[in-house]
Amino acid sequence: MNAQPSLVMFGVFVGITLVVTYWASGQSQTGRAFYAADRRIGGLQNGWAIAGDYVSAATFLGITGLVAFYGFDGFMYSVGWLVAYLAVLFLVAEPLRNTGKYTVADLMSFRLRGRGVRAIAALSTLAITLFYLIAQMVGVSAIVNLLLPRFGDVVAIVTVGVLMIVYVLFGGMLATTWVQIIKSGLLLLTTIGLALLAVGHFHFSLGSFFNAAATVPEGARASNLLQPGLLFRGPLGAWNLISLGLALVLGTAGLPHILMRFFTVPSARAARTSVAWAMVLVGVFYLMVSFMGLGAATIVGKDHIGRRMYAGQAIHYISNHPQDQQTLDVQLKTDGYIVPKPDSNLAAPLLAQQLGGPFLAAFVAAVAFATILAVVAGLAITASSAFAHDIWFSLVRNGRGDETEHLFVARGTALVFGALAIALSIALRGFNVAFLVGLAFAVAASANVPVILLALSWRRFSRTGAIAGMLAGLVSSLLLIAISPVLMGARALFPLENPGIVSIPIGLAGAIIGTLLARDRESEAMFDQLQVRAATGIGAEV
Amino acid sequence: MKPHVKPVSWEALAAEPEFRALLRARRRFVVPATIFFVTYYLALPISVGFWPQLMSRPLVGPVTAAYCFALSQFAMAWILLALYLRRARRFDIAAAQMRRHETRELLDEVR
Numbered sequence: 001m002n003a004q005p006s007l008v009m010f011g012v013f014v015g016i017t018l019v020v021t022y023w024a025s026g027q028s029q030t031g032r033a034f035y036a037a038d039r040r041i042g043g044l045q046n047g048w049a050i051a052g053d054y055v056s057a058a059t060f061l062g063i064t065g066l067v068a069f070y071g072f073d074g075f076m077y078s079v080g081w082l083v084a085y086l087a088v089l090f091l092v093a094e095p096l097r098n099t100g101k102y103t104v105a106d107l108m109s110f111r112l113r114g115r116g117v118r119a120i121a122a123l124s125t126l127a128i129t130l131f132y133l134i135a136q137m138v139g140v141s142a143i144v145n146l147l148l149p150r151f152g153d154v155v156a157i158v159t160v161g162v163l164m165i166v167y168v169l170f171g172g173m174l175a176t177t178w179v180q181i182i183k184s185g186l187l188l189l190t191t192i193g194l195a196l197l198a199v200g201h202f203h204f205s206l207g208s209f210f211n212a213a214a215t216v217p218e219g220a221r222a223s224n225l226l227q228p229g230l231l232f233r234g235p236l237g238a239w240n241l242i243s244l245g246l247a248l249v250l251g252t253a254g255l256p257h258i259l260m261r262f263f264t265v266p267s268a269r270a271a272r273t274s275v276a277w278a279m280v281l282v283g284v285f286y287l288m289v290s291f292m293g294l295g296a297a298t299i300v301g302k303d304h305i306g307r308r309m310y311a312g313q314a315i316h317y318i319s320n321h322p323q324d325q326q327t328l329d330v331q332l333k334t335d336g337y338i339v340p341k342p343d344s345n346l347a348a349p350l351l352a353q354q355l356g357g358p359f360l361a362a363f364v365a366a367v368a369f370a371t372i373l374a375v376v377a378g379l380a381i382t383a384s385s386a387f388a389h390d391i392w393f394s395l396v397r398n399g400r401g402d403e404t405e406h407l408f409v410a411r412g413t414a415l416v417f418g419a420l421a422i423a424l425s426i427a428l429r430g431f432n433v434a435f436l437v438g439l440a441f442a443v444a445a446s447a448n449v450p451v452i453l454l455a456l457s458w459r460r461f462s463r464t465g466a467i468a469g470m471l472a473g474l475v476s477s478l479l480l481i482a483i484s485p486v487l488m489g490a491r492a493l494f495p496l497e498n499p500g501i502v503s504i505p506i507g508l509a510g511a512i513i514g515t516l517l518a519r520d521r522e523s524e525a526m527f528d529q530l531q532v533r534a535a536t537g538i539g540a541e542v
Numbered sequence: 543m544k545p546h547v548k549p550v551s552w553e554a555l556a557a558e559p560e561f562r563a564l565l566r567a568r569r570r571f572v573v574p575a576t577i578f579f580v581t582y583y584l585a586l587p588i589s590v591g592f593w594p595q596l597m598s599r600p601l602v603g604p605v606t607a608a609y610c611f612a613l614s615q616f617a618m619a620w621i622l623l624a625l626y627l628r629r630a631r632r633f634d635i636a637a638a639q640m641r642r643h644e645t646r647e648l649l650d651e652v653r
Contacts, residue, residue, distance in 0.1 A: 072608055076587065079615045083583045086622055090572045207603055214604035227598040228590040228608045238591025245587040249580070269634055272627070279623050283616050529552035535564055536637040538555075538644050 005362035006148060006369075013182070013370045014163060020178045021171035028172035031406045035102040035385045036263040037173040039542065043270040045181060047277020050261050052180030053378040054081075054252075054278070055187060055285060057139055057371040058437055063286075064351075065344025067293020069302060071213070071225025073232050074293060076241065078286035080248030085282065087253040087449075089275045094268040095456050095534035096259055101541045104259050104448065105390045108455055111526035112463045115395055120470045122390035124447045125256040127474065128440045129383045130421070132257070135436035136376050137161065137425035142345065143368055153429055160373055161422035167377045168384060168414040173264055176377045183367075183374035188281060190367045191288035194348070197355040198295025209291075212298040225297055236495055244438070247500030251441030254448030257382040268537050296347035300354050303331075305347050306339040314338045380421075384414040435486040435497075439477065442499050446473030446507035454511050456534060459527045461511070462520030469511025477503040555644070564636040571629050575622055582618055586611055 028034045041049065059081070066074025100106035105121035140160050141153035148156075167175050202209040215222040223230070232241045252258060262271045296305060309317055317340055318328045324340075331338045349368075353361035388410035393401060447470045454461045454469070480499030485492040496502075533539050555561060590597050590608050597608035 072590075072606070072612065075609070075612055076590075079586065079612050080583070083579060083615055083619050086579045086619055087576070089623065089626060090576050210604050214600075224598075224604075224606075226600075226604060226606045226609045228606070229594045229598070232591070238587070241587040241591045242584065245584065249583055268637075269630075272630060276623055276627055279619060283620065287616065528556035531565065532552055532555045532561060532640075535568065535633075536561070536640045538641050 005359060006365040007151070009363055009366035010369045013186070013366065014373075017163075017167065017175075017179045017182065017373075020182075021167050021175040024171035024175035024178065027174055028170070029407070030403055031102070031389075031410070033174065034172035034407055034410055035260075035381070035389065037177055039264060039266050041177055041264040043265060043273025044277055045177070046261055046265050046270065046274035047281065048184045049177045049180040049264075050258060050274055050278035051281040051285065052182075052184035052187075052374050053257055053261060054282060055184075055371065056136055056375045056437075057143065057368045058135065058434065060187060060191070060289070060371055061143065061345045061348050061368055062434070063289050064293045064296060065305070065347040066231070067225075067290050068296040068300075068305060068347040069342075069344045070231035071223075071294070071297070072228045073230050073241075075290045076232075076245070077248065078290060080245050081252070082279065082283050082286055084249045084252035085275060085279045087250060088258070089272065089279070091453060091456070092253045092259065093262050093271045093275050097262045097265065097268045097271040098534050098537045098540045099530060100263060102260070102263055102385050102389045104254075104256050104452070105386070105394075108451055108466060110455070111523045111530050112455060112461075112466045112520075113522065113526075114463055117463055117466045117470075118390050118394055120467055120474075121448075121451075122386045122395075124443065124470055124474055125386040125390075126383055128254075128256055128443050128448075129379050129386070130417075130424075131436045131443070132255075132440040133376055133379045133383075133421045134424050134428060135433050135440070136372055136379070137421055138428050138431065138433045140369075140372055141425070141429040143365075143372075148365070154426055157425050157429065158422060160369070160376060161418055161425070163373055164376045164380050164421075165415055165418035167373075168380045168418070169411050173381055176374075176381050177261075177264060179377055180374045183370045184281065186367050187371055188285055188288075190364060191285055191292060194352060194355070194364070195288040195291035195295070198291055198299060198351065201295065201299050201355065209294070209298075213294040216297050216302065218302060225294060239495075239501065240497055243496050243501035244498040245500075246504060247438065247442045247445050247498050250449050250500075250504060251445035254444035254452065255440070256386065256444075256448075257378045260382050260385065261378075263541075266542070268540070292348060292351060295355075296351040300347070300350050302342060304335070304339055305350055306341050306343040307346065308337040308339055310337045376421075380414050380418055383417045384410050387413040387417070435481065438486075438498050439481050442477040442481065442503055443474055445500055446477045446503040447471075448473070450504070450508040450511045454515075456530070458515070459524055460515055460519070462515045462518065462523050464518055464520065465511045465513075465515030468514025469507050472510025473503060473507025476506040555640070558640075560636065560640060560643075564633060564640070567636070568633055571626065575626065579618065579622055583615060586615060 032038055063074060063077055096107050099110050104125060105118045108121045109118040137157055137160060140156050144151055144153045144156040167179055199209050202212065214224045214226050216225055265271050265274055314332050314337060318325055328338050349361045349364045352364040388406060392409045393406055450473065451466050451469045477499045480494050480503055481487065483493040484497055486497050597606065599607050601607045601610045
């Protein structure tokens with residue numbers, strides 16, 4: 001694929017976002033402005049920004065590819081990720097806005113005062129954010145290798161990392177929000193356009209579109225992409241599916257970078273409106289992605305999805321792989337190129353190329369980069385707030401220290417965290433780190449969600465319970481993933497790929513048992529205040 | 543957390559019938575809705591995982607039962623969203639009334 005048009009389009013996106021950052025930098029001089037955009041983001045804007053924060057390149061390229069290769073089973077991810085917002089809507093968004101200031105730890109330590117709860121809540125935020133961030137940045141190198149092979153992956157990781165630091169350092173939450181809104185618009189436009197082109201290929205007849213998807217030629221046979229079981233199979237397929245589903249549907253309500261967005265709006269009502277918009281946008285996006293995936297399978301064809309080798313390169317490859325010579329020779333003669341190794345991540349750009357030529361493919365590649373950039377910026381500001389607000393300001397300095405110091409630490413954290421993420425991602429590039437996203441969701445669902453829900457609803461809930469719950473959830477999900485097939489292959493001690501079905505109950509049990517061990521009168525005394533403030537917004541941070 | 547201007551008696555506020563009614567109304571919606579959506583959602587991986595043959599049957603043209611069920615999850619999520627948004631206007635009004643009370647009491651004290 002020719003790199004130049006993509007780079008130009010990506011450059012335009014970066015240029016626009018840098019102008020936004022420059023504009024925002026004048027308005028990011030207080031803690032409230034830096035972390036929460038002065039709570040002046042509207043519900044509609046925040047909804048777009050949440051969608052921008054949530055939909056990563058892994059979703060855009062990865063889910064399109066999974067649907068193209070595995071049909072229905074790939075679509076299962078999308079369903080969980082949308083339904084998950086109901087938990088955010090009903091249980092978390094409004095109370096969080098009413099009782100917190102800048103971070104998830106604020107909500108947890110509202111009644112569970114003291115250093116322990118805040119420290120561990122900040123730790124779990126940093127862990128989730130780092131896993132997610134590395135997954136995104138290593139994804140950069142994968143995408144560069146695939147889409148722009150001549151553009152080195154180290155250069156790409158550093159470019160994305162430096163831009164992320166610039167957005168957060170100078171523009172704070174305001175710039176990050178607008179980067180996400182712009183990206184959301186671009187991404188939605190792209191997916192709707194590609195889905196329409198794909199269905200248009202079948203003369204806008206959904207009947208023939210789905211008929212084609214039900215009989216996709218695969219070698220000599222035809223496979224039905226509308227049928228379940230192509231990805232999750234075997235005796236444990238059902239349990240893998242259920243465990244993943246649980247982590248997806250509960251995890252979102254514990255993702256710190258999503259929850260942090262609710263502090264940028266003026267009221268609980270605006271927080272609710274923003275979830276509503278996010279649900280509409282994310283839902284439309286996932287529907288379109290499934291059309292794109294089925295389109296890629298039927299229009300491009302699975303055998304053609306992967307890095308393509310032409311002419312000399314292809315002949316060179318074939319001469320080095322004599323065992324595949326026959327099939328590859330046939331492919332080269334009929335298509336003019338060979339695809340030695342299928343790669344589902346290329347389904348979206350190749351669909352674009354087939355339907356709209358190289359220009360559209362370049363546009364899709366540029367949108368994928370923009371997507372990564374917006375997501376990593378959101379993660380960096382989340383990590384920065386967890387360290388500066390929770391660990392430095394509340395724990396080390398005991399709430400003392402002025403705004404200048406606060407901002408200095410926040411910016412310093414963004415810089416250090418960004419540099420760390422760049423270094424780790426360069427070290428880990430080439431490894432398959434897709435499991436880190438699943439891990440982030442599992443930790444969020446097991447460590448954060450039970451504690452958030454119990455803190456909001458159980459009078460007796462105690463500090464010991466919160467600490468036990470978070471530690472149990474965090475440790476069990478880390479441990480289970482370490483001994484799962486994802487990292488240990490066939491010798492795995494734990495049979496499932498996602499730990500959710502075990503680690504979520506462990507997190508919940510830890511929280512309940514810890515609470516029953518000893519009474520926490522102070523936490524019980526604060527419960528009335530928490531309930532009143534969470535439901536009415538009296539005394540909410542403005 | 544900033545110290546509050548006046549020492550509000552949170553216990554008294556929490557005991558007010560107005561507030562109890564607000565909490566009850568919220569719970570009456572949120573608890574059943576949450577149980578419903580979690581059950582409806584989990585029914586998808588469970589049915590697909592344990593009865594793949596049944597769920598592979600074409601239901602609407604070539605579109606299988608599993609695919610229809612998955613698509614219905616989108617409709618379910620949006621319908622629950624719409625229902626909640628409608629119901630939440632009542633919660634907003636009740637919450638606003640409580641905030642107004644509190645402000646009025648505060649002003650009375652200052653006077």
